[in-house]
Amino acid sequence: MGEQASPTRHGVHGRLSPDRVRRVLPIGEPGQAPIAAWEPRYRRSVVLSDVLATVLSVTVVGLLFGARGSDNWQHLWIVLGVTTVALVLCSLLMNRAWSPNVLGHGADEFGRLGRGLFSAAVVLALGGLAVDSTNIRLWVFVAIPAIALLSFPQRYLLRRFLHKSRKEGKYMLPVLVAGSTETARDLIVRTKQTPHIGWRVEAVCTFDGRGDGADLEGVPVVGRLKDLAEHVRRGGYRVVAIASDPYWTPRRLQELAWNLEGSEAEMVVAPVLMEVAGPRLHVSAVLGMPLLRVSAPVFSGARRVVKEIVDRVGSALLLTLFSPLVLLISLLILLDSRGAVFYRQRRVGKDGKTFMMIKFRTMVKDAHKMRGTLTNEGFGPLFKMRKDPRVTRVGAVLRRYSLDELPQLFNVVTGSMSLVGPRPPLPEETEKYGPDVRRRLLVKPGMTGLWQVSGRSDLPWEESVRLDLRYVEDWSLTLDAVILWKTVRAVVTGQGAY
DSSP states (O other): OOSOOOHHHHHHHOSOOTTTOOOOOOTTOOOOOOOOTHHHHHHHHHHHHHHHHHHHHHHHHHHHHOOTTSTTHHHHHHHHHHHHHHHHHHHHHHTTTTOTTTTTSSSHHHHHHHHHHHHHHHHHHHHHHHTTOSTHHHIIIIIHHHHHHHHHHHHHHHHHHHHHHHHTTOSOEEEEEESOHHHHHHHHHHHHHOGGGOEEEEEEEESSSOSSSSEETTEEEEEEGGGHHHHHHHHTOSEEEEOOOTTOOHHHHHHHHHHGGGTTOEEEEOOSOTTOOGGGEEEEEETTEEEEEEOOOOOSSHHHHHHHHHHHHHHHHHHHHHHHHHHHHHHHHHHHSSSOSEEEEEEEOGGGOEEEEEEEOOBOTTGGGGGGGSOOOSSTTSOOOTTOTTBOHHHHHHHHTTGGGTTHHHHHHHTSSEEESSOOOOHHHHTTOOTTGGGGGGSOOEEEOTTGGGTGGGSOHHHHHHHHHHHHHHOOHHHHHHHHHHHHHHHHHTTTOO
């Protein structure tokens, strides 16, 4: 076992780059994780962007609003500025805002950044009270929010760069999957559908060393589960994903973890909880055993009150902001075709209560009478056509940029909808719901949601339902913020809108 790449990886993907070639170690010999060259570079870019945002914000705020009335204002500004910078950076470090495990994917990265800045503001405010300083308010209420206004967009732009590169096949983590044929195939398909996650499955190990043939979904089967540690060492994989299989017992998983200690790879065990993640999962040790605790989803409490306040206040502000646009669109609809400005349709909301959802009319008058002569190109019970002849000229533009949904802000203000939530279903649709799908009705439907930022009308019906259920199960304020942010890009690009 000299320094080499596995024959399979060499044949399919070419030779390993110099920063990926690792010395093959005997089982049990300590080693370092095979960090690809891009990983520390990306982490340094994130840290540097946060440092620059912090220093720049503090400097500008101090120069513009510094307390120049006192004789020693320059000295005071320097002390408070340096203290603020140090507190913010230390708080980000303590909240693990730069952990490689969260950088580049998931809402947790932005959640940790937000918690770090909030913690710094609290400590700074308490320090100001302790020394009876009134100057501290400038740094708490102006400087730290300014840091947030810079650091969040910077993080997002860095992530967009990373995701775009991954769609081109760059900055990927080589993965070996070990499990049954079915679970391995499912994981391969999921990674191909979501390349922005950064996983590229390059090899598979199964119980008997065989799949449906020589490969699974185009990925080679390189051996048996009992020889997994040896294949990991020969292949130089970054991640070893353990999928479900009767072969895996607690003892065998423990032995595998010991054998991989010197393999320079990260071991990831996929629990059979495919749609539960985020804040509901907690790992704790009981009687010497690691237990994965799954807490109940939260549908009430302080966080829901915050969501309700954000919905009502945010929708009112947006209505005020977009009122000129609403009036302009109303006028264009009236000039373009006969009929009312608004279209009302009965939808099902929280706990199965129906309400009238409001949208701008985008079709000709009596469009429903023409439906029988048209072919449904959509998935499930929703009728969709890419080139629906009933859509007016103005309606096509409104649909392209989702402007027809602006009147739903009235539904949010009145409390029947939320800014973020599952897609509002039709009454005839809910009549076919099983007990599991009816969980979509545990929360208010939203103007946008995971379905909106994941393809909208291009999504298969089952996938849109899965995304709605995932939102219900894993809801958090951070997830709402990320969805709202992504909605802006989805609306601008018009992906899946027709």
